[in-house]
Amino acid sequence: MRCQRGSVILYGTLLFLIWNAVLVLFLRARLPDQGTKRVPNNDDNTDVVGEVLRVADMLEKELESQNKILMEIQKLKLGRCAGQKKLKPMLPPDPVISVLVMACNRVTVRRCLDKLIEYRPSAELFPIIVSQDCGHAETADVIRSYGSTVTHLMPVDLADVAVPPEHKMFQGYYKISRHYRWALNQVFRSYSAVIIVEDDLEVAPDFFEYFRATLPLLRSDPSLWCVSAWNDNGRQGFVDPSGSRLLYRTDFFPGLGWMLLRELWEELEPTWPAAFWDDWMRKPEQRRGRACIRPEISRTLTFGRQGVSLGQFYDKYLQYIKLNSDFVPFTQLNLTYLKEDVYKKSFQKEVYDAPAVSFEDIQQGALEGGGPFRLQYSSKDSFKVFAQSLGIMNDFKSGVPRTGYRGVVTVFLKGRRIYIAPPPGWTEYDPS
Numbered sequence: 001m002r003c004q005r006g007s008v009i010l011y012g013t014l015l016f017l018i019w020n021a022v023l024v025l026f027l028r029a030r031l032p033d034q035g036t037k038r039v040p041n042n043d044d045n046t047d048v049v050g051e052v053l054r055v056a057d058m059l060e061k062e063l064e065s066q067n068k069i070l071m072e073i074q075k076l077k078l079g080r081c082a083g084q085k086k087l088k089p090m091l092p093p094d095p096v097i098s099v100l101v102m103a104c105n106r107v108t109v110r111r112c113l114d115k116l117i118e119y120r121p122s123a124e125l126f127p128i129i130v131s132q133d134c135g136h137a138e139t140a141d142v143i144r145s146y147g148s149t150v151t152h153l154m155p156v157d158l159a160d161v162a163v164p165p166e167h168k169m170f171q172g173y174y175k176i177s178r179h180y181r182w183a184l185n186q187v188f189r190s191y192s193a194v195i196i197v198e199d200d201l202e203v204a205p206d207f208f209e210y211f212r213a214t215l216p217l218l219r220s221d222p223s224l225w226c227v228s229a230w231n232d233n234g235r236q237g238f239v240d241p242s243g244s245r246l247l248y249r250t251d252f253f254p255g256l257g258w259m260l261l262r263e264l265w266e267e268l269e270p271t272w273p274a275a276f277w278d279d280w281m282r283k284p285e286q287r288r289g290r291a292c293i294r295p296e297i298s299r300t301l302t303f304g305r306q307g308v309s310l311g312q313f314y315d316k317y318l319q320y321i322k323l324n325s326d327f328v329p330f331t332q333l334n335l336t337y338l339k340e341d342v343y344k345k346s347f348q349k350e351v352y353d354a355p356a357v358s359f360e361d362i363q364q365g366a367l368e369g370g371g372p373f374r375l376q377y378s379s380k381d382s383f384k385v386f387a388q389s390l391g392i393m394n395d396f397k398s399g400v401p402r403t404g405y406r407g408v409v410t411v412f413l414k415g416r417r418i419y420i421a422p423p424p425g426w427t428e429y430d431p432s
């Protein structure tokens with residue numbers, strides 16, 4: 001665009017110069033020959049000739065200076081356009097990641113959108129699409145108030161989903177699932193990578209930086225199927241306060257601000273479930289041994305407490321999740337350690353080289369040294385007891401504990417890293 005504007009200036013100047021040149025030639029042609037025709041006695045004639053000569057001189061000087069300006073413009077223009085042309089083939093184009101905001105009937109979607117717009121480094125690289133189910137007028141007004149800053153989509157089918165009688169109370173979950181399928185089909189028509197954000201999530205300042213940096217990993221490592229901004233055990237007091245750079249692999253699908261690629265959507269879409277899509281994704285048939293990347297300190301925070309999920313859960317855990325506040329320049333960091341072959345080895349070593357401690361040692365504050373330590377659990381039940389007592393999430397989905405990687409859950413308690421780990425030699429989860 002800049003180059004185009006440069007050309008307009010260039011041609012304008014050129015036209016002006018041609019006009020000046022024509023004028024000079026015209027005046028010259030009209031001048032009598034200086035040697036013969038200048039008649040000293042004719043005062044009137046001398047005056048006219050002198051005047052014309054002065055004008056011609058002036059015009060010539062003007063022409064010269066304009067010529068200089070023209071050269072300057074041309075130099076500038078060439079330099080700028082050449083610079084642009086040279087840069088493009090050298091750097092791969094920045095990938096576009098679409099942000100899909102799932103909305104329904106909460107006008108507080110404003111808080112979500114305001115933060116997304118405030119922190120996104122580029123509107124071109126992170127187009128925001130709000131898909132609003134439910135047809136709620138006030139929420140639609142809020143979304144419309146953003147004008148062309150966001151794209152507002154609304155599914156046509158808002159009718160109740162036909163559900164088995166015993167699932168009448170779960171109608172909301174059916175609608176959510178239908179909405180996800182519809183909205184993801186829309187966005188993946190135009191984009192190859194999408195971050196899904198629910199309308200009750202607030203994002204951290206480096207939310208976009210995090211996803212931009214992890215996209216190449218997601219693309220290159222087939223053992224990954226998502227990147228999530230969420231740590232299920234990310235409450236204040238359970239994470240390393242100076243661990244904002246720390247990232248992990250997890251076998252547990254966290255959701256809550258997560259990125260997926262079109263290839264995965266094409267794989268999941270044909271069998272997308274009628275309800276409870278997130279637990280469906282956590283099943284071995286869908287997950288197929290793949291992991292997600294998740295941060296030590298969450299890059300999303302949920303502020304909504306009315307919703308389809310229970311408010312009690314929000315009161316107990318979600319509202320205390322720590323939202324990262326300092327910007328980590330993830331795109332400048334070496335994230336190779338997250339690749340499966342590198343990660344698996346170093347993680348196993350880190351966990352199983354750590355000295356084993358008992359639950360009593362932890363509770364009584366009898367740990368010596370800085371850690372890390374390993375707390376071994378022998379069954380799902382013993383994990384639940386430890387988790388409950390320590391204050392972390394104690395549930396399993398398809399046999400995987402929240403945040404777990406190869407059965408290991410990591411927490412940071414009173415300044416020490418503790419791995420709650422199965423006995424060495426772990427091979428697989430028990431989804432029963």
Ligand SMILES: *[C@@H]1O[C@H](CO)[C@@H](O)[C@H](O)[C@H]1NC(C)=O
Pocket residue numbers: 334335336337342
């Ligand atoms: C990045 O990290 C990997 C593994 O952690 C290491 O092997 C590699 O040398 C690092 N690359 C650079 C450029 O530091």
